[in-house]
Each structure stands twice: as structure tokens, then as C-alpha cells.
Amino acid sequence: MKVTAVETIECDAGWRNYYFVKISTDKGIVGWSEYDEGFGSPGVGAIIEKLKGRLIGQSVNNHEQFFQLAYCLTRPATGGVIGQAMGAIENALLDAKAKGLGVPCYELLGGKLRDQVPVYWSHCPTWRINHPQFYGNAVTDLEGVKKTAAEVKARGFTALKTNLFIHEDGPAFAWRPGFAVPFKPELPVTPKLIRNIRQHLEALREGGGPDLGILIDINFNAKPEGLLKLLRALSDLDLFWVEIDSYTPKGLAYVRQHSPFPISSCETLIGMKEFLPFFEYQAMDVAIIDGVWNGMFQALKIAALADAHDVNVAPHNFYGDLCTLMNAHFAAAVPNLHIMEVDIDRLPWEGELFTHAPEFKDGCLIVPDRPGWGTDPIEKELRARPPKVTGGLLQYKRA
Known part of the structure; x- marks a missing residue:
């Protein structure tokens, strides 16, 4: 089962936004993960966009291989939002892999x-x-x-x-x-x-x-x-x-x-x-x-x-x-x-x-x-609530 597309989706979550990675595969299985940009982490989605080219066409099963490759490619600036982007992709790969095997992710x-x-x-x-x-x-x-x-x-x-x-x-x-x-x-x-x-x-x-x-x-x-x-x-x-x-x-x-x-x-x-x-x-x-x-x-x-x-x-x-x-x-x-x-x-x-x-x-x-993971985002509902604020620490002010 190979990755055919990687997409990020944002939706309104009131005082902040929710952020998701959607990984599509050639078997019709979709892997999802949720990540965050509001807790001092602006730009995670932009890093995912930069990394996804190395993932498309690869097996969803080889999440550790992708993680190690991404680590090598970003080694001079390891951690931070780059590490969070790698984690978000890994989590979506785990979801797709588990669904392909028909098992919960804890397996x-x-x-x-x-x-x-x-x-x-x-x-x-x-x-x-x-x-x-x-x-x-x-x-x-x-x-x-x-x-x-x-x-x-x-x-x-x-x-x-x-x-x-x-x-x-x-x-x-x-x-x-x-x-x-x-x-x-x-x-x-x-x-x-x-x-x-x-x-x-x-x-x-x-x-x-x-x-x-x-x-x-x-x-x-x-x-x-x-x-x-x-x-x-x-x-x-x-x-x-x-x-x-x-x-x-x-x-x-x-x-x-x-x-x-x-x-x-x-x-x-x-x-x-x-x-x-x-x-x-x-x-x-x-x-x-x-x-x-x-x-x-x-x-x-x-x-x-x-x-x-x-x-x-x-x-x-x-x-x-x-x-x-x-x-x-x-x-x-x-x-x-x-x-x-x-x-x-x-x-x-x-x-x-x-x-x-x-x-x-x-x-x-x-x-x-x-x-x-035991639940999926409902894509139609996410898109029906487009993001309204930058969210989190960058948005919050006391009057």
C-alpha cells in the first residue's frame, strides 16, 4: 500500500484552530493524524508540505524509514516545528498502516x-x-x-x-x-x-x-x-x-x-x-x-x-x-x-x-x-468550518 497524496486541513475550533494530516493511498485507505500550530508552533503545516514529496510513492508500512530519512534531511535544524511535522506524518502513517492490517494502532x-x-x-x-x-x-x-x-x-x-x-x-x-x-x-x-x-x-x-x-x-x-x-x-x-x-x-x-x-x-x-x-x-x-x-x-x-x-x-x-x-x-x-x-x-x-x-x-x-486510531475526522464537516483565527498563543490577548 503506497502513499498517493499528503494534505493538510484546518478547521475552526473557537479560540484556536484544529489541524489535520490526511494521507491517501493506492488502496483507498486514508490515514489521519491531528497536529497543532497554536501552542508556540506556527508553520508545522508548511514543513509537512516541504517533506511530503519524499513520502509520495512510498509504502505506508515504512514509517520508521521515512522518519529517519526526514531526520537526515533536516538534521541542521532538528526538533521544533520540523520535529512536530515529522511526528504528524508518522502518526498518519501509523493510522493508514493499522487500517490496512485491520488492527487498532496499539497493536x-x-x-x-x-x-x-x-x-x-x-x-x-x-x-x-x-x-x-x-x-x-x-x-x-x-x-x-x-x-x-x-x-x-x-x-x-x-x-x-x-x-x-x-x-x-x-x-x-x-x-x-x-x-x-x-x-x-x-x-x-x-x-x-x-x-x-x-x-x-x-x-x-x-x-x-x-x-x-x-x-x-x-x-x-x-x-x-x-x-x-x-x-x-x-x-x-x-x-x-x-x-x-x-x-x-x-x-x-x-x-x-x-x-x-x-x-x-x-x-x-x-x-x-x-x-x-x-x-x-x-x-x-x-x-x-x-x-x-x-x-x-x-x-x-x-x-x-x-x-x-x-x-x-x-x-x-x-x-x-x-x-x-x-x-x-x-x-x-x-x-x-x-x-x-x-x-x-x-x-x-x-x-x-x-x-x-x-x-x-x-x-x-x-x-x-x-x-x-478508532476515529476519523469527517472531512466535509472540517471544510464546512474554515479556520477563523491564527489560534493559540499568537492570537490570545487579555483586554
Whole structure:
């Protein structure tokens, strides 16, 4: 079965866009993957266009051969959006290959170890604060934060992840200087910020009860000095983990050594070579792997590297429903899975875009047994919702 065409398609996803790779074959089988350009990655689609000429006419089965060829051809600028483009193509090849064999993609990743994947409700109540026009149930204050945590518990989820917010200056708003919202490149951690983070976490605990796992994502919003100041101020709280993004393994290792909480990290890294020093310096307790960026077959290698260092992994997943099911196959196959990220708040029209939606039971994601990833984008519906914004970090501004 050979590749006859490679195409990228974008569609409107409210405050951002969704992006897809469609690989057509001479057997009529179509392989799909979802990727992203909004999380600091503009231009992935342009790289796919540059790479696809080396793929057309080749067998969909030889995804590792294509990956190694593409790596050689882009070696001077490895990683970044180039690595993400390679991962997006690899994921579409895996889908086509699995469909040709009539098996779920997890069979190509070593087989299924679990039928259900434990998940946490991510961006809670972040999407309801930042984008209530698309998700409803607007949250503007600490009482709304508390009610959202109660909803998480009532719906059977055992954990949630939240972000940084200021509650004192009118309606709640996100604090994201690491992404220039506001633009403060020194990344200050002030008493006011600490006070607001603490109030936010206490409201979640009050609403969710003593057994709900609470995760907080600091992203790139503080440097080690500020991180330690914040972690010490929160040390009496019960947190599942603190998530920190960093490109400095020694600095992150220092923070971890002095943290009262488990540290998760690495969601923005691409390839084993970028992950390796973080394992060698024991910089994190849990390695977050973005299989959408890396490609699920490459992500499997990173998970094996983590396992060799006695570190569990968690998929990074905050995209559309196809990405959720792509990550479900990875999570089903890796032995050292900790927990998986899922955005439970969805767009009103999300169900119109895909043939099958993710299924949840008792706080877990059911691993689909359908061939390929277990869902396909509905091309007609994608094209009926053309992209409206550049999306993500390049678009977002606080009024």
C-alpha cells in the first residue's frame, strides 16, 4: 500500500484552530493524524508540505524509514516545528498502516496492556475562565472555581489540573508571563501571585473534597528562584503534582530536590536526545511526552528511555478528539503509564467533526478497538468550518 497524496486541513475550533494530516493511498485507505500550530508552533503545516514529496510513492508500512530519512534531511535544524511535522506524518502513517492490517494502532506499539486509561480533567476551570463563550459555565470568581471542582467529583473523575489565575482585580484572569500574558519576561513571583494561587487551590480543595487529586501547571511562568518561593509557600497543601516547563535540566533538578511535591515536566521536548539529560539529572518525577509532536512510535522510544530510568510517563494532550484517541493507544501500550491528560470541556460542535468521540467510565478513558486510531475526522464537516483565527498563543490577548 503506497502513499498517493499528503494534505493538510484546518478547521475552526473557537479560540484556536484544529489541524489535520490526511494521507491517501493506492488502496483507498486514508490515514489521519491531528497536529497543532497554536501552542508556540506556527508553520508545522508548511514543513509537512516541504517533506511530503519524499513520502509520495512510498509504502505506508515504512514509517520508521521515512522518519529517519526526514531526520537526515533536516538534521541542521532538528526538533521544533520540523520535529512536530515529522511526528504528524508518522502518526498518519501509523493510522493508514493499522487500517490496512485491520488492527487498532496499539497493536503497532507492542499491544494493549490496559483496556482503560486513568485520566485527569485538564484546564479546570481554565477553559471556563478564559473561553466561556465556547465552553459555557463561565467561571469568574473563587465560588465558581469551587463549583467546578465539585462537578469534577460528581462526574466520577478522580483528579483535575489547573493553571495560574489572579482573582483580586475583578473577574478572574490567567497569569501567563511565560507566554507574554502579561509581557513580563523576568517572570516575577510576587506575594500577590502566591496569595491568589493559594486561594485558587484552596477553593478547588473545598469543592472537590479531600480525595480529589489536584495538579497545578506552572508552565514556563517562573524561574527556579520564583518556583522555590512558590512551592515553599504552598508546602502545607496536598497536591498530586506540580508541572513545570524548563529547558534547563540542572535547574529543574535543583527545584525538584527542594520541592515538597512531585514534579512533572518535559511536555515541550522532542526526541530522546532532548529528554536524556532530564533523566540523567533526575530532574522530574513524571515525564510528560507529547506524542502528537513526537510521533507515537518515537514517543514509545522515549517512554522506554523513561522506564530505564524508573520514571513513569504521562501523555500531553490538550487538542481535539482525534488527539485524545491517538494518545489513548500510546497510553494503552506503555508499561510505565502514570495518568493521561484530557480536556473534558469540549466545543459544542466537537461531535460533528469526528466519527467517534472518546468514551469515559469511572474516571477512565476507554481504549477503542476499532482499526487505526478508532476515529476519523469527517472531512466535509472540517471544510464546512474554515479556520477563523491564527489560534493559540499568537492570537490570545487579555483586554
